[in-house]
Amino acid sequence: MNQLGGRFATRTVMLLAAAGVLLPLLVIVLTSLQPPGTLTTGLSWPSHPNWHNYRDAWSAAGFSKLMRASGLVAAGVVPFGLVFATLAGYAFGIMDFRFKPLIFTVLMSGLAVPYEAIVIPLYYDLKNAGLANTYFAVILPLVGAFMPFGAFWMRNHFAGVPAALTEAARIDGASSWTILWRILLPSARPAIATLAVLYFMWTWNQFLLVLIMIQDPAHQTAPLGLALFVGQYTTNLPLLSAGTVIVIAPVVIVYVLFQRQFTVGLTQGALKE
Amino acid sequence: MASDVARPAPPARRARGRSSQRRSRVAYLYLALPLAFYSVFMLLPWIQTIFLSFYHWDGIGARQPAGIQNYLAVLQNPQLRTAIQHSFELMIFFCVLPVLIALAMTGLITGPRRPRWHLIRAILFVPQILPPVAIGVMWQWMYAPDGFINQALKWVGLGGVARPWLASFTWAFYAVGVVGVWVTTGLCLAFFASGAQKVPMELYEAAEIDGGGRFRQFLSVTLPHLRGEIVIAATVTAISALSAFDIVYVMTGGGPGTTSIVPGVLVYQLGFTTFQVGRASALAVVLSLLVLVIISVFRLVGRERA
Numbered sequence: 001m002n003q004l005g006g007r008f009a010t011r012t013v014m015l016l017a018a019a020g021v022l023l024p025l026l027v028i029v030l031t032s033l034q035p036p037g038t039l040t041t042g043l044s045w046p047s048h049p050n051w052h053n054y055r056d057a058w059s060a061a062g063f064s065k066l067m068r069a070s071g072l073v074a075a076g077v078v079p080f081g082l083v084f085a086t087l088a089g090y091a092f093g094i095m096d097f098r099f100k101p102l103i104f105t106v107l108m109s110g111l112a113v114p115y116e117a118i119v120i121p122l123y124y125d126l127k128n129a130g131l132a133n134t135y136f137a138v139i140l141p142l143v144g145a146f147m148p149f150g151a152f153w154m155r156n157h158f159a160g161v162p163a164a165l166t167e168a169a170r171i172d173g174a175s176s177w178t179i180l181w182r183i184l185l186p187s188a189r190p191a192i193a194t195l196a197v198l199y200f201m202w203t204w205n206q207f208l209l210v211l212i213m214i215q216d217p218a219h220q221t222a223p224l225g226l227a228l229f230v231g232q233y234t235t236n237l238p239l240l241s242a243g244t245v246i247v248i249a250p251v252v253i254v255y256v257l258f259q260r261q262f263t264v265g266l267t268q269g270a271l272k273e
Numbered sequence: 274m275a276s277d278v279a280r281p282a283p284p285a286r287r288a289r290g291r292s293s294q295r296r297s298r299v300a301y302l303y304l305a306l307p308l309a310f311y312s313v314f315m316l317l318p319w320i321q322t323i324f325l326s327f328y329h330w331d332g333i334g335a336r337q338p339a340g341i342q343n344y345l346a347v348l349q350n351p352q353l354r355t356a357i358q359h360s361f362e363l364m365i366f367f368c369v370l371p372v373l374i375a376l377a378m379t380g381l382i383t384g385p386r387r388p389r390w391h392l393i394r395a396i397l398f399v400p401q402i403l404p405p406v407a408i409g410v411m412w413q414w415m416y417a418p419d420g421f422i423n424q425a426l427k428w429v430g431l432g433g434v435a436r437p438w439l440a441s442f443t444w445a446f447y448a449v450g451v452v453g454v455w456v457t458t459g460l461c462l463a464f465f466a467s468g469a470q471k472v473p474m475e476l477y478e479a480a481e482i483d484g485g486g487r488f489r490q491f492l493s494v495t496l497p498h499l500r501g502e503i504v505i506a507a508t509v510t511a512i513s514a515l516s517a518f519d520i521v522y523v524m525t526g527g528g529p530g531t532t533s534i535v536p537g538v539l540v541y542q543l544g545f546t547t548f549q550v551g552r553a554s555a556l557a558v559v560l561s562l563l564v565l566v567i568i569s570v571f572r573l574v575g576r577e578r579a
Contacts, residue, residue: 144314
């Protein structure tokens with residue numbers, strides 16, 4: 001009886017929690033299918049789904065441009081971020097060098113610096129460099145800001161590779177580059193893939209940096225476009241809801257495909273500190 | 274490493290000295306670009322923020338030395354003090370409650386012969402990956418006068434309680450707080466559930482034989498094994514409370530009045546709308562000091578009990 005009661009309580013709690021998490025998402029999807037001009041955002045089933053809200057939202061908010069900007073920024077941040085994280089992780093995980101603990105500590109201290117603590121000078125620096133309102137004003141700082149986590153993540157991976165493997169290659173006369181390229185990288189693919197997924201999400205979701213660095217609407221990214229869209233069209237809620245779903249969709253798709261990478265990355269990345 | 278110990282003869286040691294110098298150079302080559310990016314776009318701006326915090330500056334004209342006036346403002350100015358105070362209160366919603374709720378759920382789902390609830394855990398994790406701006410927008414409408422919250426209150430006959438939550442001087446802050454619980458509980462559960470998987474099942478079986486019920490099993494077996502995970506989850510979520518920006522900016526903008534203002538939003542307002550750059554920088558420095566304090570204190574607590 002006790003066992004049964006416990007099982008029932010567990011099921012109730014878990015299902016209620018999941019329902020609570022999904023509720024705002026359900027509300028927004030349902031609202032996005034209501035007739036245009038609907039003014040409520042409660043839970044109600046649309047009599048017949050108005051899919052054209054999506055097409056209207058897409059053109060009204062200029063999502064073609066916004067998505068392209070977001071895509072370009074991600075295409076800049078993710079590959080460069082991954083390469084640099086791999087290089088740094090290789091050095092920290094496999095090599096011995098002078099001042100290694102000091103350099104590592106300085107790099108890791110970046111994990112404790114919130115974006116708020118760097119954006120003001122960053123804005124003036126990049127403006128003086130003529131980079132304000134360009135994708136570079138977001139790409140370059142993000143590559144720098146992701147370095148601590150990425151180097152840490154890749155270092156943990158490389159440090160876990162049996163030393164005998166790299167030692168043997170070194171004795172055979174392999175250069176450090178050959179060791180990285182031929183021996184370490186093939187088995188590092190899963191670690192790099194996880195990092196790629198996290199980098200993509202962090203880049204796609206980034207708001208504060210874009211808000212400050214890119215004031216020119218022609219270069220803004222999807223989350224920023226959404227915030228402006230919501231400010232402009234306050235009355236057409238189905239349209240705004242459709243816009244929100246459009247901005248959410250890419251990360252949700254990536255999450256559904258790589259769910260384990262997200263949970264493992266975000267928990268292991270923090271746990272090994 | 275092992276090979277170094279294996280040949281302690283002096284000539285080998287000299288050779289090692291030379292080769293280690295060479296290897297240092299190689300390592301620096303690999304580190305050059307990563308460290309350059311980190312230094313230019315993270316370290317340098319951070320130092321500049323500290324520098325700017327000792328000046329009065331409107332972003333255009335000449336800088337006037339301010340001594341510690343900007344820091345005094347953080348301590349004395351009601352708006353700035355409120356923001357700092359709110360960031361601590363937000364920790365209850367972003368950190369304390371999610372950790373407690375996730376621990377309770379972990380207690381329910383761990384132990385021998387229990388389902389792992391993979392799908393539900395994956396669903397609870399979803400808020401972690403959504404764009405915070407979209408989260409802000411969604412919840413703004415949940416709390417809207419015609420939104421779901423008020424609708425649900427009317428369904429259960431509490432229509433009298435319904436109100437425009439985010440326009441309320443009393444409730445706006447708590448409304449934001451609830452979103453914090455919604456966002457971080459799934460992350461905490463992910464930490465705890467993966468930690469609980471490492472607990473040997475025999476321990477539960479032993480506890481069962483000793484006649485310990487579920488709650489006892491949780492207290493005596495699961496909880497002690499989760500010490501590390503609790504410290505990390507608390508650290509990560511406390512930092513997210515301190516540096517909260519997007520969600521608050523979109524949902525309330527810190528208002529009404531300053532009733533839901535947080536340091537992140539205030540740094541943005543002072544830095545980029547009222548152009549009190551020195552003051553904004555001082556607040557940002559205090560914010561990062563608070564993050565460092567949280568990390569050190571939590572780490573110390575974790576170590577002490579270990």
